[in-house]
Amino acid sequence: MNKRLVQQGLPVMLSIVLLWYVLKDVPLAEIGQQFRQANVGWLAISGLITGLYQLARAARWQLTLQALGHQPSLFRTTIALLAGTMASMLVPGAGELTRCGTLQRTDGVPLAQGIGSVVAERVVDLVMLLVIIALTVMLEFRRVGQYLLDLLMPVTGRFTPAKPSNTLLIILSISLLLLFIGLYRLFRSDAFWKNRLIIRVITIIREVKRGFLSIRQLKQPGLFIFLTVVNFGLAFLITYSLFFASPQTTSLPPQAALTILTVSSVGGIAVPTQGGIGTYHFLVSRALVLYGMTLTEGVVVATFLHAVQTGFSLLLSSLSFLIVPILIANRRKKQATSLMK
Numbered sequence: 001m002n003k004r005l006v007q008q009g010l011p012v013m014l015s016i017v018l019l020w021y022v023l024k025d026v027p028l029a030e031i032g033q034q035f036r037q038a039n040v041g042w043l044a045i046s047g048l049i050t051g052l053y054q055l056a057r058a059a060r061w062q063l064t065l066q067a068l069g070h071q072p073s074l075f076r077t078t079i080a081l082l083a084g085t086m087a088s089m090l091v092p093g094a095g096e097l098t099r100c101g102t103l104q105r106t107d108g109v110p111l112a113q114g115i116g117s118v119v120a121e122r123v124v125d126l127v128m129l130l131v132i133i134a135l136t137v138m139l140e141f142r143r144v145g146q147y148l149l150d151l152l153m154p155v156t157g158r159f160t161p162a163k164p165s166n167t168l169l170i171i172l173s174i175s176l177l178l179l180f181i182g183l184y185r186l187f188r189s190d191a192f193w194k195n196r197l198i199i200r201v202i203t204i205i206r207e208v209k210r211g212f213l214s215i216r217q218l219k220q221p222g223l224f225i226f227l228t229v230v231n232f233g234l235a236f237l238i239t240y241s242l243f244f245a246s247p248q249t250t251s252l253p254p255q256a257a258l259t260i261l262t263v264s265s266v267g268g269i270a271v272p273t274q275g276g277i278g279t280y281h282f283l284v285s286r287a288l289v290l291y292g293m294t295l296t297e298g299v300v301v302a303t304f305l306h307a308v309q310t311g312f313s314l315l316l317s318s319l320s321f322l323i324v325p326i327l328i329a330n331r332r333k334k335q336a337t338s339l340m341k
Contacts, residue, residue, distance in 0.1 A: 011274050018278025026299045034304045042245035050312040053234040060227040064117040067217040072107040079320045086317035089275040106327040136262040143290040280306045
């Protein structure tokens with residue numbers, strides 16, 4: 001219980017600390033002014049793009065589920081995805097389990113297979129992120145180099161490597177050797193493989209593997225790749241469209257939106273916090289400095305971008321919690337009707 005509390009509480013505390021650190025010297029009046037002068041038309045366009053982004057993500061996930069022999073509708077797949085989006089904002093890492101669990105309740109998709117299909121998506125997304133990083137480096141080589149220097153300089157300036165003692169190295173080597181011997185003997189034991197828990201774990205791993213390998217069984221691999229590119233393109237357009245919603249950002253080039261997408265995506269993986277709070281503000285504000293803004297202006301704009309995107313995601317995701325109970329009830333009615341026949 002305490003371990004679970006720490007796992008859930010640590011991202012929240014990290015978000016609070018990072019957000020305080022970023023905002024501690026920024027006048028709240030400037031942040032309020034940023035929101036008051038926002039162009040409603042461009043906010044609406046950004047909201048529409050956000051909806052298309054979620055729809056494209058659901059359409060891609062639907063392809064992997066179809067490869068496993070399941071036929072959830074695009075509507076129910078989208079609702080399950082939105083439920084996962086809401087869960088990930090509340091508890092980091094809970095989104096995948098929630099969306100797969102939701103689809104299990106609405107369409108009977110086995111949880112392990114659903115998770116496997118999501119793992120396949122994540123691997124493809126990671127490859128695509130590497131492409132985005134490479135593209136950002138090529139287009140903004142000088143700024144990326146300066147950005148990394150600005151982030152690492154405070155750390156490298158204080159870091160003084162210490163030579164490890166020979167005794168510590170010997171103890172570490174012996175410990176690793178004993179661990180290897182112990183694991184080898186454990187895995188060679190028949191009792192270990194006959195344990196109920198181990199059998200259950202192996203079954204789950206096989207189901208997850210089946211879901212992961214579904215990407216090789218896609219009936220429309222070209223459409224899957226196309227939707228993957230569209231997903232990242234729409235994620236880019238969400239930020240870029242918000243540039244036109246504020247006088248402070250209308251002059252920013254498209255490369256700035258690409259840089260923001262890159263640093264926020266990498267930061268979300270490296271330092272997962274509650275809904276990206278704190279991490280996004282810190283990394284994006286420093287990136288905006290490279291485009292001529294002061295640090296205060298960068299923090300204000302980063303706060304605005306994060307708040308708007310989070311607001312749209314919350315709005316869409318909240319609808320899923322109203323619709324999911326209806327979908328579950330309808331499925332139960334259909335099951336009861338089929339049993340009566």
